[in-house]
Amino acid sequence: EAGVAQSPRYKIIEKRQSVAFWCNPISGHATLYWYQQILGQGPKLLIQFQNNGVVDDSQLPKDRFSAERLKGVDSTLKIQPAKLEDSAVYLCASSSLAGGVDTQYFGPGTRLTVL
Amino acid sequence: DAKTTQPTSMDCAEGRAANLPCNHSTISGNEYVYWYRQIHSQGPQYIIHGLKNNETNEMASLIITEDRKSSTLILPHATLRDTAVYYCIVRPYSGNTGKLIFGQGTTLQVKP
Numbered sequence: 114e115a116g117v118a119q120s121p122r123y124k125i126i127e128k129r130q131s132v133a134f135w136c137n138p139i140s141g142h143a144t145l146y147w148y149q150q151i152l153g154q155g156p157k158l159l160i161q162f163q164n165n166g167v168v169d170d171s172q173l174p175k176d177r178f179s180a181e182r183l184k185g186v187d188s189t190l191k192i193q194p195a196k197l198e199d200s201a202v203y204l205c206a207s208s209s210l211a212g213g214v215d216t217q218y219f220g221p222g223t224r225l226t227v228l
Numbered sequence: 229d230a231k232t233t234q235p236t237s238m239d240c241a242e243g244r245a246a247n248l249p250c251n252h253s254t255i256s257g258n259e260y261v262y263w264y265r266q267i268h269s270q271g272p273q274y275i276i277h278g279l280k281n282n283e284t285n286e287m288a289s290l291i292i293t294e295d296r297k298s299s300t301l302i303l304p305h306a307t308l309r310d311t312a313v314y315y316c317i318v319r320p321y322s323g324n325t326g327k328l329i330f331g332q333g334t335t336l337q338v339k340p
Binding site for chain 2: 157216218221
């Protein structure tokens with residue numbers, strides 16, 4: 114079974130520039146998450162999709178961050194304009210309620226450095 | 229905020245059992261205990277979860293106290309590849325998927 118795919122793996126930009134990350138979840142997984150992990154901290158949820166609808170975006174800085182999930186499969190996360198404090202690893206995860214158990218599977222993440 | 233307390237770091241000798249404690253004294257009756265780990269430069273990986281009974285799978289065992297206020301993750305024969313940050317997470321099971329709230333976790337260093 115293929116895992117969660119993310120690209121790019123690394124990205125370096127200057128502040129005020131824009132950037133986009135892509136995620137392809139595990140086939141058949143209805144739920145998709147984007148987490149932000151700042152160095153030395155645990156991941157923090159930014160947004161959760163159920164199919165192509167948003168379930169939770171309470172922690173998403175909506176003035177600069179946006180996300181969409183096209184046709185309930187792939188997803189993109191965009192930052193415009195980026196700030197220095199956006200330097201972090203952006204993790205995508207997907208899950209399904211197989212057998213009544215919700216297990217989240219994470220991708221390798223995209224490491225963003227904002228200069 | 230995370231609802232669990234874990235030691236910041238632990239060491240374990242290769243081949244020995246690694247016992248990672250977690251305190252979750254405010255856990256509710258409908259909340260499960262989940263364990264994930266994160267190896268350097270990788271995304272978190274699911275290990276195991278439980279409600280009140282002890283659980284075992286191919287990766288680890290989970291021991292939950294009778295009052296459910298604490299638990300221990302046991303890696304029976306730790307290897308160098310088990311060096312990682314281990315996260316203990318409590319979350320409700322309502323039949324719906326939901327976010328994981330990660331704390332700081334325990335950094336486990338397995339030494340030769």
